Amino acid sequence: MSISAAPRPLPPLTTSDPRSFYTIVVSGENFPLTMSAIQYDAPNFFSEIFTNPNRDESTTKMMYINRNPDVFRDIVKHMQGYYVAARDEVHLENLMMDAHFYKLNRLIENLRQTMFVNVSGTLFKVARETILNDSPNFFALLEPFADRNLTPTFFCRSPELFKDILSHLQGYEIHVRDKIHRSNLLKEARYFKLNNLVQKLSLGTEYIYSGFPTRPEDRIKPEVTMILKNIKVKHVIVKEWREFVKEASTARTHGIFSGNEGRPSNPISIGSGSNTSKADGQKGQDTTMADNSNKEKILQHNRALIQSAQLQDLLYKPTADIEPLALIVEISSIELFAIWPGSVNSSMLGDQHLLVYRGQDLICLNKICKQLGLQTLAMAANVVQLSPNIYFCLDGQPYKGQDELEPIIRKLALTSAKVTPPGRALRLFLGRALVKIGCKSGQIVMTIVKAEGWSSDKEYNACRKYLTEDKKDVSAL
Known part of the structure; x- marks a missing residue:
């Protein structure tokens, strides 16, 4: 050894x-x-x-x-x-x-390699390159003064939520536990101005590929479900609008139109400098005229899409690197006045129905209308239609498609006619609904694809939940 x-x-x-x-x-x-x-x-x-x-x-x-x-x-x-x-x-x-x-x-x-963030007394020591991810954000605003901050960085926010924020900045996916957790995370992301995280949380779901369309070009159709109040109207565009812009814009004038803003940007002026020759100046004028011509084509095509008698889907394009997504809106706490065939109202509205929005939802919808040049909604009650393949959970019983839903609507209508004047619409209380939005003939079109609700106060009271499940808990109070 x-x-x-x-x-x-x-x-x-x-x-x-x-x-x-x-x-x-x-x-x-x-x-x-x-x-x-x-x-x-x-x-x-x-x-x-x-x-x-x-x-x-x-x-x-x-x-x-x-x-x-x-x-x-x-x-x-x-x-x-x-x-x-x-x-x-x-x-x-x-x-x-x-x-x-x-x-x-x-x-x-x-x-300078590390910085401390004090969140309501809980210290987080993180690398500066990590804290400045997803820029520009709130922390990037502090960067010019990072060498000589005279006041420590303190935030009166939730330390638990900041752990999720830090995970996002480190490149990890955040596990969203429930709807409340998502809403709170969204507030924190907006507070710290983390735009990428705001978009992820606003979209809320993974991309959903719709059904099995018969046409091959439509077999992959990504869509996204969003809560109405989380929608940023500048990201809503009309179907085929983006495709037309790509075709109308030449290599030199590409980028004169901003799809996120819903309108063309200012033309680019070329050849206006003091040292520019006469030939260059003439070329710049020609280019500006071409820009204006293309912008006018874009505006005309947009007006044609909006005024078209065919239903045009509204799409959502949150960032430049994401293709436009079919937009499904989630609305909660609304009322639906169902118009069944043969009633007095059906002669005026046909197979369409009335949906009563909340004031906040009506404001959001009108912002979208103004952004796209559509006719605004004047009243809280507006026409809405049901998808032929609607999934409606009414009084705890699911109904798949209008064929299953129409008979129960008629039955409930006859029952309600005993206490209300005949010919009136059936009033349904919806807890939440998924609505596909589009435009037709200059107006916004709402189509309910999924909903859950109740036909009366009795049915709603039956599904209420007690605050305590165990009787012992009640006696202990």
């Missing part, structure tokens, strides 16, 4: 001549430093003074500074070659201020 070699002894400690030390007095506390320590992160505040060739060595061996001695202990460690890390957000700010005061650039760069 071989015997391992004995470990090499450590080099002997060497002592420095006390006369070679420089004394720095910080608010009455002495800190002796050698010239090698002073020049470790040079040039700096100390090296500029102690290495000045015009200095009087007998009087410049000692320096008096009115700073914090506790912070200076960490400054000395850095100058001696040790790694210095901040303990919390206050310590980081104090170190950063003194590092700037002493002109220690290496220490400044080291401290």
Whole structure:
């Protein structure tokens, strides 16, 4: 068996001549430093003074500074070659201020690699490159002042939700537990101005591929379901509008139209500089005229789509790298007045029905109408139609398609006629509904594809839930 070699002894400690030390007095506390320590992160505040060739060595061996001695202990460690890390957000700010005061650039760069975020008393230490992902965001606004923040970064927000925010910034997918969790995350994402996370949470679901269309070109049709209040109207476009823009725009004029804004941008003026030749100026005028011509074609095509007698789907394009998605809107707490065939109202509305929106929902819908040039909705009750393949859970009983739903509608209508004047519409209370939106003849068209509701207060009361499931809990109150 071989015997391992004995470990090499450590080099002997060497002592420095006390006369070679420089004394720095910080608010009455002495800190002796050698010239090698002073020049470790040079040039700096100390090296500029102690290495000045015009200095009087007998009087410049000692320096008096009115700073914090506790912070200076960490400054000395850095100058001696040790790694210095901040303990919390206050310590980081104090170190950063003194590092700037002493002109220690290496220490400044080291401290800038991490930052502390204090969220309601819970500290998060994160890498600066991580916190600046999904930019521009709230943290990016602090970046120009990151070297010398005089106030620690403190947010009176939820620490638990910030853990999810941090996971997003680190590139992980967030597990959304329920509807309330999604709503709270959305508020935090908007507060910190994380646009990519806002779009993900607003979309709410994965891309859904609709059914099995007969035409091959329609077999993959991505759509997205969104809550009405989360929709940004600037991202709503008319079907085929984007495709026409791509065809109408030439390579030189590509980008003059902004689909997100729903209208063309200002034309690009070329050849207007003072050094431009006459030929270049004429070319610039021709280009501007071409831009205006293409913009007019786009506007005319948009008007033709809106005024078309054919139903046009409204699409949602949240970001430039995502293709337009078919838009399904979720609306809650609404009323549906069902018009059945043969009633007095059916002669006026046909197979369409009346949907009563809440005031907030009506405002959102009218914003979309104004964005696309559609006729606005004047009243809360507006015409809506049912999809032939609707899935309607009424009074706890599911009905698939209008063929199954129409008989129960008639039966309930005859029952309600005993207490209401005949010929009136059947009033249904909807807890929530999924509505596909489109436009036709300059008007917005709403088609219910899925809904759940009740036909009366009795049916709704039957499905109410008790706050306590166990009787023992009730007696304990």
